[in-house]
Amino acid sequence: MRQDNFSLAHVGDQLEAWSRSPLHPTLLPVGALSLIHAARVSHATRQVAGSHESRLGLWQGLLLNQILMFGGVVISGMLLGIASxxxxxxxxILLYGGVHVLLDVTPFGKLLLDAQDVEVVGILMDLSFALLDGVLRAEGIVDLGVELVRKHPSPELASSVSAALINSAIIGGGVPLLIDLFRLDSSSGEWGIRSPSWAKDPFSGTNDIFSALFLGYVYLTLTDPALAHSPIFGGVAQQLGVGAMSNRDVRTFCSLLLGGVLLAEKAVKLSNEARPVKLKPTLKPIAARDGSANANANESNRKTKQASRKKQ
Known part of the structure; x- marks a missing residue:
């Protein structure tokens, strides 16, 4: 167990260094992971807007970028009744918005889309981005999902497990629901309210909701003594020996867990998309078959009539 804790602590130190250590104290005071993730969100913005077919202008693209990044945070603040x-x-905001504008006004944004179209490169980008999304999204779910509820001035809300889980789901998976509801994926930029697919099918576009719920529950189980013996995950945590980890190690564990979940999910999706589709044998339309039969019958009748005339 000491070795496991040491490994988690080492991974946590590396993640923190990559996220917070500035690339340059003056010219570029941001961490490498943060900068890469800002570029990843900018790339996702173009993909949502239709990739090469997008007709969004610079300002509308920037708005979409900010919605993708912070939409869940705004909704969470409204529901909790706190200052956002x-x-x-x-x-x-400056980092993610600035990187998006920079990629939009330079050829680099289009180059990323072109690279995505190359099969092998696109697969590597998808898998890498899924892992990065999971690692950094877990931080948001923990800090803005669970801990924000725990620090709420209302004692009833602060101690509510359901409130923490719902808020975690909003932070980690609310944005895809907004995209579907407000037609933010329109390549023409014509946004508006529509009947979303998740209103008809609860499993359509809600995978991020469920993964965020799962991670929020895992974090609550590992950090709340009242949930340490929960029937779903508490027993597993005790068997694996992760129930006695420090809060910092729990955060690292959750980041790696969600990164692994999103990576596996993306790998399965890519595998299914690459699988050849078996085409069923097609039959000629009934009308065509009937037409062919009628033509044969007419030809037979014509020949019969000609033979009768010759005999006469």
Missing amino acids: PLLVAWPV
Whole structure:
């Protein structure tokens, strides 16, 4: 167990260094992972807007970028009745918005889309982005999903497991629901309310909701003594020996867990898309078959009539 804790602590140190250590103290005071993720969100913005077919202008693309990044945070703040964390997060807004504008006005944004079209490169990008999304999204689910509820001034809300889980789901998986509801995936930029697919099928586009719920529950189980013996995950945690980890190691564990979940999910999706589709043998339409039969019958009748005339 000491070796496991040491390994998690080492991974946590590396992730923190890559996320927070500035690439340059003056010219580029951001971490490598944060910069890469900002470029990844900018790339996802173009994909949502139709990739090469997108007709969004610079300003509308920037708005979409901010919605993809912070839409769940805004909804969470409204439901909790608190000041949005975005009001004091201007460096994060500046980083993600600035990187998107930079990629949009330079050829690099289009180059990323072109690279995505190359089969092998596209697969590597998809898998790498899925892992990166999971690692960094877990931080948001923990800090803005679970811990934000725990720090709520209302004692009833702060101690509510269901509130923490619902807020985790909003933070980690609310944005795809917004995309579907408001037609944010329109390549023409014509946004508007529509009947979303998740309103008809609860499993359509809600996979991020379920993975965020799962991670929120795991984090609550590992950090709340009242849930340490929960029937679903508590026993497994005790068997694996992860129930006595420090909060920092729990966060690292959750980041790796969600990264692995999203990576596996993306790998399965790519595998299914690459699988050849077996085409069923097609039959000629009934009308065509009837037409052919009628033509044969008419030809037979014509020959019979000609033979009768010759005999006469």
